[in-house]
Amino acid sequence: MNIEEFIDFIITEYESGKSKESEKAFQENNDFIREEQLNKFWKNVMSLFSEKMIKENVSRKNAARILYAFYKDVYNESDIDWGSSKKLKDIYECRVCANAIAQMYDNGILESATKEYFGLNDILSSDELMGSALKLLKHDFLQAKEEIAIRNL
Amino acid sequence: MLRPDKLDDNGRFSSFDNGKILFNKKKNHLPAMGWNSWNAFGSGNTEELTRIMADKIVELGLDKLGYEYVILDDGCYKPERIDGKLSNEENKFPNGFKSLSDYIHSKGLKFGMYNDIGTNLCAGAAVGTCGHERDDAASYIEWGVDFLKVDNCYYPFDNATFSNPENAAFTFAPAIRSIKIVRNEQSREEYTFNAISDGKITGDRAFIENNSVTGIGTYDGTGPEASPVGLRSSELIFNICADNKEIKSVSDNSDKNDNSAEEENFTCLLEIEYQDGKEEGKGNWTQIAVNDDIVFDDFISEDGWPSEKDSDDKNAPDEETKEIKPFEWSKSIKINLKKGSNCIRIMNHRRQENTLNSYARLLKELNELKPENDIIYSACEWGKTHPQNWAYKVCDSWRILNDITFRVGSDGDPGFGAWNQDYTTSVTAQYNKAVIMDEFAGLSKGWNDPDMLMIGMNGLDEVQCRTHMTMWCMMNSPLMLGMDLRRVSANDWMYNIIANKDMISLNQDALGIQAKRIFSTLAEKEPDKEYIRDINRIDVLAKPLSNGDFALSFINVSEEGKNEKISVSIEDIIGYFGEKITRADSYSVKNLWTKEVEENNSGIFEIDGIKACDNVTFRISAIVS
Numbered sequence: 001m002n003i004e005e006f007i008d009f010i011i012t013e014y015e016s017g018k019s020k021e022s023e024k025a026f027q028e029n030n031d032f033i034r035e036e037q038l039n040k041f042w043k044n045v046m047s048l049f050s051e052k053m054i055k056e057n058v059s060r061k062n063a064a065r066i067l068y069a070f071y072k073d074v075y076n077e078s079d080i081d082w083g084s085s086k087k088l089k090d091i092y093e094c095r096v097c098a099n100a101i102a103q104m105y106d107n108g109i110l111e112s113a114t115k116e117y118f119g120l121n122d123i124l125s126s127d128e129l130m131g132s133a134l135k136l137l138k139h140d141f142l143q144a145k146e147e148i149a150i151r152n153l
Numbered sequence: 154m155l156r157p158d159k160l161d162d163n164g165r166f167s168s169f170d171n172g173k174i175l176f177n178k179k180k181n182h183l184p185a186m187g188w189n190s191w192n193a194f195g196s197g198n199t200e201e202l203t204r205i206m207a208d209k210i211v212e213l214g215l216d217k218l219g220y221e222y223v224i225l226d227d228g229c230y231k232p233e234r235i236d237g238k239l240s241n242e243e244n245k246f247p248n249g250f251k252s253l254s255d256y257i258h259s260k261g262l263k264f265g266m267y268n269d270i271g272t273n274l275c276a277g278a279a280v281g282t283c284g285h286e287r288d289d290a291a292s293y294i295e296w297g298v299d300f301l302k303v304d305n306c307y308y309p310f311d312n313a314t315f316s317n318p319e320n321a322a323f324t325f326a327p328a329i330r331s332i333k334i335v336r337n338e339q340s341r342e343e344y345t346f347n348a349i350s351d352g353k354i355t356g357d358r359a360f361i362e363n364n365s366v367t368g369i370g371t372y373d374g375t376g377p378e379a380s381p382v383g384l385r386s387s388e389l390i391f392n393i394c395a396d397n398k399e400i401k402s403v404s405d406n407s408d409k410n411d412n413s414a415e416e417e418n419f420t421c422l423l424e425i426e427y428q429d430g431k432e433e434g435k436g437n438w439t440q441i442a443v444n445d446d447i448v449f450d451d452f453i454s455e456d457g458w459p460s461e462k463d464s465d466d467k468n469a470p471d472e473e474t475k476e477i478k479p480f481e482w483s484k485s486i487k488i489n490l491k492k493g494s495n496c497i498r499i500m501n502h503r504r505q506e507n508t509l510n511s512y513a514r515l516l517k518e519l520n521e522l523k524p525e526n527d528i529i530y531s532a533c534e535w536g537k538t539h540p541q542n543w544a545y546k547v548c549d550s551w552r553i554l555n556d557i558t559f560r561v562g563s564d565g566d567p568g569f570g571a572w573n574q575d576y577t578t579s580v581t582a583q584y585n586k587a588v589i590m591d592e593f594a595g596l597s598k599g600w601n602d603p604d605m606l607m608i609g610m611n612g613l614d615e616v617q618c619r620t621h622m623t624m625w626c627m628m629n630s631p632l633m634l635g636m637d638l639r640r641v642s643a644n645d646w647m648y649n650i651i652a653n654k655d656m657i658s659l660n661q662d663a664l665g666i667q668a669k670r671i672f673s674t675l676a677e678k679e680p681d682k683e684y685i686r687d688i689n690r691i692d693v694l695a696k697p698l699s700n701g702d703f704a705l706s707f708i709n710v711s712e713e714g715k716n717e718k719i720s721v722s723i724e725d726i727i728g729y730f731g732e733k734i735t736r737a738d739s740y741s742v743k744n745l746w747t748k749e750v751e752e753n754n755s756g757i758f759e760i761d762g763i764k765a766c767d768n769v770t771f772r773i774s775a776i777v778s
Contacts, residue, residue, distance in 0.1 A: 043244040043245075044197065046244070047196070047228065047232070047242050047244060047245060048196070048232070048276065048277055049232060049277065050231070050232030050233040050278070050279065051233070052233065053232060053277070053279075072563060072566075078566060079560065079566065079569065081569075082560070086575060091559075092376075092555065092559065092576050092577075092578075093314060094314070094315075095275055095306075095314060095555065095556050095559060096195075096196065096227065096275050096276045096277070098559035098560075099559055099560045099561070102559075102560075
């Protein structure tokens with residue numbers, strides 16, 4: 001699965017309205033807002049990758065950037081405080097995706113390669129990518145935030 | 154594969170201290186002030202948001218206080234070049250950069266842009282200036298750019314962020330076990346010198362390991378670990394005495410030249426026993442100098458080139474499977490030894506030299522295309538190559554560390570900044586390093602840049618933001634606002650901090666002297682030189698000003714309040730600055746945050762307790778009777 005296919009998958013799954021979160025979003029938003037949000041997400045990710053780049057495989061760091069863009073642009077979710085992602089030794093190696101990694105990792109959407117390393121440049125398989133996308137689409141952010149708040153107390 | 158340029162003497166390590174400015178870089182600029190899009194909006198900045206920020210700068214009157222540059226950071230270009238040229242990302246910047254530049258100029262402000270010395274920008278767009286300096290300089294001049302921030306991602310000649318980690322082959326010499334000098338090629342009259350017993354290591358980057366000397370190169374200053382003060386690199390030096398009979402090692406090379414006789418040279422061959430690598434600390438590129446001549450500046454072994462793969466290659470060997478090469482002898486290099494003492498230096502200063510050269514290439518093109526331009530040039534190589542040593546030659550300021558925050562904002566989200574946090578991502582991490590870097594700053598040089606202001610981001614309270622502003626003003630750091638200015642209203646707490654005229658006047662003082670730390674509760678001997686990362690302390694900073702006044706700042710770096718009494722005397726301050734500080738019987742002392750003015754007749758300036766993260770900053774004027 002390349003970057004373009006991954007983005008398409010997320011949008012298609014969201015629009016199908018099957019997942020818990022997308023169902024909620026569909027109920028809360030009208031068609032116009034939904035289209036606006038998806039348009040924003042599409043423009044955002046297309047500004048990150050050229051026509052050539054979107055044909056490339058999806059690295060773990062780029063998966064984080066794409067999923068995070070969806071989290072912000074479509075779900076309009078606010079960031080959570082960094083938690084265990086701070087312990088990932090390579091998180092500061094990616095200045096433009098460190099926060100995306102932290103948000104997706106701490107929300108349980110994306111896993112790290114090992115306990116210590118996120119594995120920025122590892123190429124993810126289609127199954128891994130679809131699994132993370134579905135986690136994002138089905139994620140209950142409110143509940144996750146409550147859990148994280150309790151954990152941080 | 155790209156290959157580093159050949160260097161002339163102006164770009165070499167040996168010229169770093171000569172004070173010479175390159176390619177007609179104009180100097181004597183005060184620290185730049187303005188707004189940069191990164192902390193506020195990250196890659197999500199748009200033309201519309203930028204226009205709004207320019208409007209807000211004028212509406213709030215910030216332009217009258219000196220905030221004049223409006224700078225587009227990463228995320229504004231198309232991800233690929235079009236016909237070899239940079240172009241605007243059309244969704245975010247539909248009317249193009251010239252139109253935006255014209256708008257910003259119409260407001261009486263100046264327009265800044267961003268690029269990178271590597272092949273790509275940090276956010277990924279494949280439009281770095283590397284190899285495109287001429288085209289890009291032409292674009293920037295066409296767009297009316299007044300300020301350029303240039304990053305260091307995807308750099309092909311060092312293991313920078315997103316670069317191939319094997320690029321360390323360019324920036325470290327191999328491990329060296331010994332050298333051999335062959336005087337007579339036919340008879341092989343050989344003299345071998347051991348790196349450990351006969352060589353001498355300069356600096357503390359290199360060290361002895363496995364019967365060899367390794368780490369010959371320059372510290373990586375991106376993270377907070379390495380101090381910025383002192384020699385930041387290491388060489389391996391052999392002092393050799395040569396005469397008609399023999400060549401031998403001597404402890405030093407002073408007073409051994411036989412000046413009575415006509416100078417006699419011996420042509421010899423030099424060979425090096427090395428083990429090369431492609432990792433931080435052990436590379437391949439080797440520089441060899443004999444006395445004052447560079448006799449070799451290249452890969453010692455052609456098969457030691459970094460592989461063609463980039464950092465995205467998941468097949469890079471990990472630590473366990475990495476091949477350890479055997480030691481081997483280099484090809485012979487012809488050298489001339491003179492009768493008497495000689496110094497053979499084995500080194501690799503390319504980390505600093507290559508980076509200087511890459512920044513210089515763009516400057517050269519800008520100044521060739523438009524010699525009268527006065528573009529402010531901001532190096533953002535994150536302190537990796539210790540730019541405090543060289544950047545004054547081509548730039549106006551240089552970042553000293555990696556970013557101050559990795560949690561930048563977006564439209565509707567102010568992002569997050571920390572007072573104290575891991576790595577470089579906090580006010581205090583940046584301050585801890587910058588505060589001992591005053592020797593590198595000045596009007597004829599440029600400014601240490603501890604990154605953009607985080608005032609207005611989540612995570613910092615009013616007191617912390619006030620002290621953040623004080624630190625940056627005292628340290629003559631560029632003042633780049635990094636917030637969504639729609640969140641600011643005239644006379645709210647954020648406005649009162651960024652618009653504190655007294656503070657700004659310290660930063661913009663015509664004398665251009667960065668404050669010196671003259672006291673710290675945790676300093677042992679030299680508060681102005683010691684790199685102290687423990688924040689549980691109070692610092693005192695002093696800064697001479699152009700009208701004979703001076704500023705004095707007591708800064709509680711700690712997140713706990715302190716009850717102790719801290720005092721410094723006028724003699725302490727004069728001890729650091731001499732005649733720049735006026736001795737008087739009494740002084741007028743103005744607190745620059747509370748605006749209270751008091752008279753001081755003792756020449757002792759003190760505080761009695763200070764809140765967590767707070768500062769007490771005075772402007773002190775001698776009262777002449």
